[in-house]
Amino acid sequence: MTPWGTSIGEDSIPASSSFGMSDIQNNGELIMLTLSGPESYYDYHGHGMGLQYLLCEKFAEKIGVSLRVEVCKDTTEMVERLKRGEADVIAYQIPKSFRGIRxxxxSDASHKSQWAVQADNQELADSLNQWFKPGMVAKMKKEENFLLSTRxxxxxxxxxMLDRSGGVISHYDHLFRRYAPLARWDWRLLAAQCYQESTFDPKARSWAGACGLMQIMPSTADHLGLSRDNLHDPEQNIAAAAKYIRELNTHFQDVPSAERTLFVLASYNGGYFHIRDAMALATKHGQNAHSWAHVREYVLKLGSAPYYNDPVVKHGYMRGYETVDYVDRIRARWAQYRGVAAGGGSGAGFITQPERAQRKYKWHL
Structure with missing residues (x-):
C-alpha cells in the first residue's frame, strides 16, 4: 500500500511524483517526515508535541488538511523517503547540503538549515514560504511551554486531605473503596493517584482533552466503553480508571507483583511503550529491567538523544522526568494516606502486594 491508501498497481501517480497543493487538499492529508526529539516530535499523553511538529500542524490547519507523522531514524532516511514520494514535507530543519530536494x-536564524519538499513541488514550496514568518518560532515555543505547564x-x-483527624481523604473515598479491588490496589493508592491527576476536581480538563477525576482521555474512554458524555461523572470516571489500571497490570505480568504497581503508574502517565523502552535500555546496560529503582533511571535517560536514539528504543523521546516525578509524588502521598487514613481498608480487606512488600524492606520515598 502507498501512503495514500491505494496499492501501487491502482495508483495512477508514479511513486516519485510529488503531490501538489491541490492534490494534498483533495486527499485531505499532509504527510510529514521528522525525527524523534524534544524539538521535533514526540508523543505526549496521546498527542503530538515538539516545535517542528506543532508548526507543521499549524500549516496543515491553514490549508485545511489533517497531518500524518512518519518518524525516521536519521536525516538520510528522511531525504530518501521524500525523494521516493512517501511524504510531502520534511518538517525538520536539515542542513542545506542535500541535493535533489527543494x-x-x-528555517533556522542563519538560514543554513530548513524544511524541505520534493524538488519538483514548487507549489508546496511556495505555499510554505508564503506561510512561514520567522516570528512564528518564538510564538510557537511560548505556546508549547504553556501546553506543557499546569496552567x-x-x-x-x-x-x-478533607479531614485529617477523621481520616477522610476526599468526597470520593467511597468510590475509591468500591473500585480499588477492580484494579487490585489499595483504595488509598487510587486516591493518591486521583489527587495527582485532578486535585479531586471532577470537572478538571487538560488542553489535550483528558477529563475528570482520573483525567481519562476521550480515546481511552472509547477503548474502555465509557461514554464521552459521562467523562466528568465521578463514579464512571473512577470505574474506568480502575479498569484501565487492571488492563495495564496485565501488560506487566513479567514484573514481580511487589514492583508492578510502580510500572503501572508510570505507564498510566507516560505510556506503556515508553516504559518498555526504558526496560529494554536497562537490560542492555546490565541493570534489572524488573526493578523500578533501575528502570526509573532509564525513563529519565529517554530525554537524552543518545538513549532515545538507541536501536533498542522503539518509541523515541519522552519527557521522562515528568513520569518519574509523577510516580514519586503518588508514592509519597500514598504513604501519607496510609499513615493518617483511619478505618481504611479497601472495603474487602484487600492489601496490595507492594504494601505487603513494604513490611519486608524500606522503600525509597
Missing amino acids: YAGV SITRHVYSP
Whole structure:
C-alpha cells in the first residue's frame, strides 16, 4: 500500500511524483517526515508535541488538511523517503547540503538549515514560504511551554486531605473503596493517584482533552466503553480508571507483583511503550529491567538523544522526568494516606502486594 491508501498497481501517480497543493487538499492529508526529539516530535499523553511538529500542524490547519507523522531514524532516511514520494514535507530543519530536494518553509536564524519538499513541488514550496514568518518560532515555543505547564489544565485545586483527624481523604473515598479491588490496589493508592491527576476536581480538563477525576482521555474512554458524555461523572470516571489500571497490570505480568504497581503508574502517565523502552535500555546496560529503582533511571535517560536514539528504543523521546516525578509524588502521598487514613481498608480487606512488600524492606520515598 502507498501512503495514500491505494496499492501501487491502482495508483495512477508514479511513486516519485510529488503531490501538489491541490492534490494534498483533495486527499485531505499532509504527510510529514521528522525525527524523534524534544524539538521535533514526540508523543505526549496521546498527542503530538515538539516545535517542528506543532508548526507543521499549524500549516496543515491553514490549508485545511489533517497531518500524518512518519518518524525516521536519521536525516538520510528522511531525504530518501521524500525523494521516493512517501511524504510531502520534511518538517525538520536539515542542513542545506542535500541535493535533489527543494528547501522551503521553516528555517533556522542563519538560514543554513530548513524544511524541505520534493524538488519538483514548487507549489508546496511556495505555499510554505508564503506561510512561514520567522516570528512564528518564538510564538510557537511560548505556546508549547504553556501546553506543557499546569496552567494549561483547567481545575479547582482542593486540599489533599478533607479531614485529617477523621481520616477522610476526599468526597470520593467511597468510590475509591468500591473500585480499588477492580484494579487490585489499595483504595488509598487510587486516591493518591486521583489527587495527582485532578486535585479531586471532577470537572478538571487538560488542553489535550483528558477529563475528570482520573483525567481519562476521550480515546481511552472509547477503548474502555465509557461514554464521552459521562467523562466528568465521578463514579464512571473512577470505574474506568480502575479498569484501565487492571488492563495495564496485565501488560506487566513479567514484573514481580511487589514492583508492578510502580510500572503501572508510570505507564498510566507516560505510556506503556515508553516504559518498555526504558526496560529494554536497562537490560542492555546490565541493570534489572524488573526493578523500578533501575528502570526509573532509564525513563529519565529517554530525554537524552543518545538513549532515545538507541536501536533498542522503539518509541523515541519522552519527557521522562515528568513520569518519574509523577510516580514519586503518588508514592509519597500514598504513604501519607496510609499513615493518617483511619478505618481504611479497601472495603474487602484487600492489601496490595507492594504494601505487603513494604513490611519486608524500606522503600525509597
